[in-house]
Amino acid sequence: MQKLKKIYEGKTKILYETDSPGHLIQYFxxxxxxxxxxxxxxxxxxxxxxxxxxxxxxxFLESHGVRTHFERVVSDRExxxxxxxxxxxxxxxRNRAAGSMCRALNLEEGRKLECSVLxxxxxxxxxxxxxxxxxxxxxxxxxxxxxxEVMKDYxxxxxxxxxxxxVRLNVELIDFKLEFGKRKGKILLADEISPDTCRLWExxxxxxxxxxxxxxxxGKVEEAYQEVLTRVSR
Ligand code: TMP
Numbered sequence: 001m002q003k004l005k006k007i008y009e010g011k012t013k014i015l016y017e018t019d020s021p022g023h024l025i026q027y028f029x030x031x032x033x034x035x036x037x038x039x040x041x042x043x044x045x046x047x048x049x050x051x052x053x054x055x056x057x058x059x060f061l062e063s064h065g066v067r068t069h070f071e072r073v074v075s076d077r078e079x080x081x082x083x084x085x086x087x088x089x090x091x092x093x094r095n096r097a098a099g100s101m102c103r104a105l106n107l108e109e110g111r112k113l114e115c116s117v118l119x120x121x122x123x124x125x126x127x128x129x130x131x132x133x134x135x136x137x138x139x140x141x142x143x144x145x146x147x148x149e150v151m152k153d154y155x156x157x158x159x160x161x162x163x164x165x166x167v168r169l170n171v172e173l174i175d176f177k178l179e180f181g182k183r184k185g186k187i188l189l190a191d192e193i194s195p196d197t198c199r200l201w202e203x204x205x206x207x208x209x210x211x212x213x214x215x216x217x218x219g220k221v222e223e224a225y226q227e228v229l230t231r232v233s234r
Pocket of ligand 1 (some may be wrong): 076092098099100101129176177196197199200
């Protein structure tokens with residue numbers, strides 16, 4: 001598969017066309033941003049680690065019936081993906097309170113929840129990805145009701161699968177963000193799943209093994225990503 005021209009560059013990834021019209025190459029950068037890009041930085045080797053972690057997780061999910069855009073790893077920082085039409089949505093699941101949920105509702109970080117919480121944000125940098133609900137999605141025709149049901153079912157299935165996947169690695173899945181796309185009428189999980197897009201706490205110590213180390217200046221950021229890579233590669 002030959003890499004052709006760049007078609008999109010985001011904050012942490014670049015997409016390239018390939019000589020196959022149905023496939024793209026997704027390149028993972030070391031750049032990192034948070035708080036709607038108010039804080040910017042660089043995590044050494046992050047692109048390499050997130051490419052490998054995402055590949056492992058997409059492979060695991062595919063083997064458990066989740067359709068994803070992932071095809072195969074093609075280099076240290078690149079994976080071959082199926083081209084999809086992205087929904088401008090982030091689907092977030094929270095198993096314990098952290099991050100923006102704590103800020104919005106004045107909750108203690110790590111507070112246990114009676115049930116998992118599903119949230120949607122509308123992907124728009126200019127508006128800082130505002131929280132929306134299923135009525136907004138329907139009213140603004142962001143996705144059909146059927147598509148929302150598929151994404152929601154996938155999100156809870158992925159939560160069950162990944163919670164168990166990480167517990168075996170002595171890691172608790174606190175929350176995570178998913179993005180979906182559409183290809184030939186089917187909904188596929190897209191983007192990435194990595195310590196950039198999940199909160200991962202070590203069981204017992206609650207040591208942060210994710211991007212909160214960068215967000216909160218906790219240090220040892222690269223080491224935490226490497227630890228996740230080492231564990232998911234076991
Ligand atoms: P939040 O607490 O900042 O809303 O984040 C919830 C989860 O979603 C957390 O695991 C990080 C992830 N996330 C992203 O991957 N991208 C984003 O742009 C945001 C806001 C959150």
